[in-house]
Amino acid sequence: MTKMHAIEHNRTDTVAPGGSIIDMQNVVKTYETTSGAFTALDGVDMKVAAGEYLAIIGKSGSGKSTMINMITGIDRSTSGSIVVGGVRIADLNESGLATWRGLNVGVVFQFFQLLPTLTVVENVMLPMEFCNTYPSRERRLRALDLLDRVGIAEQANKLPATLSGGQQQRVAIARALANEPAILVADEPTGNLDSRTSDAVLRQFSDLADTGTTVIMVTHERDVANVVDRTITLADGKVEADVAVLRQPAKAGGPK
């Protein structure tokens, strides 16, 4: 009980309606390379409201992935301030960051990145085990429920290698949702999927945003712009455009 309390304590605070769940101010990220310093983010300011469905768009090398790494705490900024859900990322050590991320940020990768030696359901249970959320007996049930939500429960006991790309990406989404994170971050989630499966994935993100989850998607595909609430375009590490759009319903198809 105490443990659960501690974990709950580590969870991102609820954010008042209309408040920012992500607040980046003057964030700079510079990499030292053999050919000199390379600035991936150059004084980026960005605020994201809770429940917002946001796409970060840009060409290769524009700083999109670095931006995601900053928000998720996967990498640290060179300067500037990043506050996510009231937590200043820079204040956390590596262990603290890992647990915080596991509890508060679900990450979906371009190449699905499921662990090949764990079954589908075990992959989904993994974040719960890492962060010690939910009583251990409930974890499997919850994982099965999440798999059901993404329409892939029947594959639960298979190993990832036996699944198609689209199926693997749905497992990855279920895994990202395992700890009911307030934020879902997806790095090129449709990059390796056919258009039908891509639409289904985007619709799931839209549904999540509708239920209050903040969804941030990095993509170089400009045509996803009309399925999100807002697009931020990056170029050379700077915000080039920040446009609010009227979200249109995603195309039908994909999982029921």
Next chain:
Amino acid sequence: MSIGLRWEKMYRDMLGDQGRAIFLLITVSVGIFGVSTILSTYSILTREMQRNYMDTNPASATIDIGEVTDAVLATTRNFPGIAEVEARTVMTARVKVGDDWLPMLLFVIDDFNDLRLNSFRKVSGAWPPPTGTLLIEHTAERVLKQKEGGSVLIRTPHGLPTKVMISGIVHDATLAPAWQEQSGYGYITRETLVALGEPPVLEELRIQLAGNPANLSLVEDTTQALATVLREQGYTIHELRIPPPRTHPHQTQMTGVMFLLLSFSVMALLLSAVLVATVVAAMLTKQVREIGIMKSVGARTAQIAPMYLFMLLFVGLISSAIGIPAGIFAGWQFADMVAKLLNLVIYSYQAPSWVYAILISSGLFIPILVALPTVMKGSRLTVREAITDFGVGESSFGEGRMDTALGRLGGFGLPYLLAIRNMFRRRGRLFLALTLLAFGGGMFITGLNIRDGWENFVGRINTDRFYDVEFTLNDATSTDRITRALETVSKIRKVEFWGVSSTAVARDGEIDIARTYPDGGHGSFRLFGTPPNTEMIKFPLLSGRWLRTGDTNAVVINQTARAMMPMAKVGDQIMLSQEGTSKPWLIVGMVEEIGSAAVAYVTKQAFDEATGTDGAAKMLRISTSTSEATERKEVIRKIDSTLSDAGISVKRGVPLTLLRTAMGDHVLVLVSMLVATSALLAVIGILGLASTMTMNVIERTRELGIMRAIGATPKLILKIIVTEGVAIGLMSWVLAILLSLPLSILIGSIVGDMSFKTPLALTVSPFAILFWFLMVIALSALATLLPARRAAKRPVHEALAYE
């Protein structure tokens, strides 16, 4: 691409991957070190043993003739085929050390300045020893607790205890160290023999054939012919002794042990080479794209393969430069240790040039040969294959049956489940790591199993024998006389009267040939006249039955005697000689006897009839009624002095505890060598595990990044990786135990056969198993910690971007 540039690339590649380069160097160095140690020891010891032995100018044969007269010497010198002749006596006297009488072999020399056969070397002091003094063998100092200038109290069979000064020290390379045999060795002149109360008679005629041939049947035929001539001249021939020609008494054992150790060290080298091949395979995997690029700009397979082979040659060269000198040095130490145990002097530590040739070519070429298929495969890749390779040759998990079965495995927390399933992802690599570790552990456990097995073996002296002391008398003495003498000694539970005679397998029309070496111990064969209902011994029966009262021609032989006549079985008749006569005996049983040379047991009654010693005994086996060690020792001393006081001449008195002590330490060197070899294999095993885990972790870098991204802390990552390494260690532990069983049986049979011609019973050492369990856990954790820490500390974004 010019040759210079290619080598430049290899050089920079190695510099850029220093960890792996060092790893390769250590692995090959360890393998080369092991082989260098054993091969140099083997070559030095074999040569030095032969040199030590041949330097003594060993006699081809010894004829026990009772008294070697000038006429005998003249006949022998003129006999065709005889090159050297010398008369000598080896007498078993007794020496007082503290309060105890120990056996003392006295070598009576006709002329110290004209030693012709079985010579020995002066170390210090007088030469020849002045009358009334003796020289002692240098290893006897420890037993006699005296040095040159000191004196000892000696009693010969027919003399009184006489104080004799030690006037010098000699080295006799044909004798086992005195402390091993618990006996003194002394060298005296004929005049001193007289002073000790014995007649100035030399009993043994030692001969050497022209050219000292190695041909046993030639030695036998010539010796038989000479003995027949001497017999025809009226001399009594008691025995012919012909040990294996030109062979040191311990030659076979030493060669056997060294061969065993050599095979294990060669195995260590081969395993290290296999490990090298896998590391090279991993290096090539990393280089696949570069190979593609080189090929796309015009490189041919014949230009690329030599680059990698040259790198291996370079590794072999450096490893040989480290491993060979270190191994040769260790070989010197080991040779020294064994030489002390065998009482040899090492005149030269120089390993022969063939040893260097083998070592250098093994060091240079074995890694290349083993890695050749991998290098050729990598170098033959086409440009398209090479540049489309993803860099990490990860086969997908989940498609095979085993993967599916592993997928069903449960009952652990997910991190542990992950560790266990990860173990089986690269099965070839797992197999290699397991094999390497299991061999190390198996050898370690075997070493200690053999130690325990030997302890049990030696322990059988106490469980199969129920007497406390055995006295051998110089002459067959009336049992009544002995009984009367011992009546005054209290705390004697029982005295049994035995007959004893040296014996040999007799051949029709020929004089018996014994295989005994001139020390009288090695290769000896004795006939015991035994009370059929003896309470003093109970040996396990191998076949047939034990003696019964009334048996007149029945004989039971022990396994060492059987080894002398391998075709013999229960129901066969054998001719045995005793006291100059021979008689047919029917083998009714075979027993397993630890702690004695070859023995044939017949009933006391049958023995007396054969030897004409009715009512007399030459050996007493006595049990005391005290279980307290000090008191027992006192009783034994009392018996000894009482017999002497009664004028009964004791040849030797051997308390059972002394017999056990004499056997106790014989195999310790072998055990320590087995353990040392196992340490080599264990080092290679740990290197193998470290390499396996490093490669596993590198391949899974991105996966570990994902785990970090979804909430795994660095500590947990460390735990998962170390768990995997320790799990491999534990699997290898189980395999090591299984492997140790046949190894223990194999080595136990070699050790047992060398000592008592019977295999050591398989003994499993719980200590060894437990100790190796703890070691393997600690070592696997240690081997895994480095790659695990590196993985845990790697920034998540770098891990995610890893290709």
